[in-house]
Amino acid sequence: MEEDVEEGTCNEAEIRRVVEGMLEKRQIRCWNCGGNHQPLRSKPQSKIARVASLQHPSNSVFVDGLVDGKERLLLLDTGATRTIIRPDIVGTEARITPTSWRLRTATGDPATIRGETNVTIVIGNVSFEHRALVAEIEDELILGMDIMNTKGFELDFKNNVLKINGEKIVLHRKTEETIRVVLAEDTAVPERSEMILDAQLAGNPGVGNIMVFEPRSHDGEVARGIAVGKALLLTEKTVPVRIMNLNHHPVNLKKGIVLGYCSSVSSVIRKLDTRGNSIGRITGELLNLLSSSSRSLR
Template identity: 25%
Template sequence: MQVEGSVNGNPCHLTVDTGAEKTLVRPDMLATTRIPDAPKRLCGVTGHCVQLKGPVDVSIGVGRAVERLPVYVADLDKPCLLGLDYLTQSKACVNLGRKLVRVRGQEVPLLPEVGCAEVVVAERVHLAPRTEARVRCRLSRAMRGSEGMVEPTENLRLADSVVFGWSLVQVGEELVMVLVANLSNEARKVPAWAKLATCEEVERPEETLGSAEVAVMRPLPDFLEDLGNRSAANLMEAQTEKVRHTLAQYVDVFRRGDMDLGRTGFVKHSINTGTRQEMQRIVNELAAQGVSERSDSPWSSAVVLVKKKDSTQCFCVDYRALNDVTARDSYPLPRIDDTLDALVGAKWFSTLDLKSGYRQVEMAVV
């Protein structure tokens, strides 16, 4: 039995279990991951046991009634299992005849039961390397709905590198087709009557696509007509209408032609240069010292940071392109004896050096 409800404000289906002493929740329904282990285990009829965690205080809502109580945490198939502790605290009463549960005087309808069946392979299957195939399977019981969600069993054991995923199938017939893939470089076999998965009926509204909606459905543009036909190749008429309706609804998502590139804003690519912040700091410092200024000159040159021996960064300008077009200014060095003769008669000697001569010599304006 299930009812619509919430755990800590998160909407979900709550399973009413009058045979459970304590209320259990699944870990993903809680915001925190730091939950202590409890000295208790949850054991099923098959003897398989699961370690419990907690207890933790949570708020469970059914209808307008919200109860705060300590619950245990366990890996469950369902989001939350309401035990006797919750039913007692909330003064809940289950009325199977009217298919409702009364919580604090408020009547909340039970959700319709969803059928479930096992999916077994109808005949032995040979899978070629690196291929996938649609495998004919049988359901262990007849199902009332028209569609079912097939999901792998918890302890699914197939040949190495053979995988099986979730799929939506038509359950109105005795046989269903599911997709199985062989990811290895060798052939694999799936034996007959192997249990692949479980199939659960899909709950759907009574009318997904009303007649009024069909009447105003826009025709597919020419550039989507081929996609619509290929997508509906193996579908029934009602499914084909749904596919075409979805394509018409999201027509702006598809490319109209070779020149229609389009773009997405869901993700944005960023390039981390690693040194941009340091470069910007040095540029701001040079501007503050009056060494550099903003310019739109065509003779701009790239800058690079070079790591020095003391691990600091040296700000360098790549002037190779400028040097390639600069006229050579060559002249001989002065004679050493002439330089020494110039010091004759001097008694005091000193040396002077610019702090940053490369940036302290003025540039001539051309």
């Protein structure tokens, strides 16, 4: 009889473990974190912000802009649902508030979100304030679809521009460098004359990109008495370069000579003078002149 009792007896530690397990199963847990005594309604649901990658690929496109008054390089990411700023770019007086947003990348890279903050962004002539996530990213600021949709961004990759509020902002790559512009063929430039010559770009900037051509710092580096003009051009197989021979004798230019350099431009702005007061003043002066002049004709 005593042997039967001993075989059916559990030790105190085993009983305690079973009882604690039963009590734990009855506790209310949070669906988000699994913590005890925190119902679902007591914690906000996490929201997911998506971004293509924390490190930009080689074909990424950028625009120049201002963030809180400082010049920054802004990455355009159509795969990002939210605009994201790097912590060290946030202004010293800016307030970073906690957020329930989480960051998820297409490549699975981890990212730490510090919070949210308000930033003032200027692109071309357009200025606006926006709420951005603060996270550890490679670039200074990622422009997400939240800004692109609300501000009416139009990306024109064919012409390599961003259209916003009637202005065209030139897109460019972060790794762009100045490109040498060389003469395409041997050319004899007559004395005291001006010519437009065919030149080639010593690189591969693509076709249809807007670039600014700057002549070499000293015209004498091309040839003595040869002046080269600055120009805005579209990249093609050959590009036009305007030169002038100021000498009283012809000058022969050899194929491959460096005429100058091309670099990207930030934006193309078209401004119209619509000040009516100056037009009115000029018109009034002309009317007075006409009136005084016509008196002698009577």
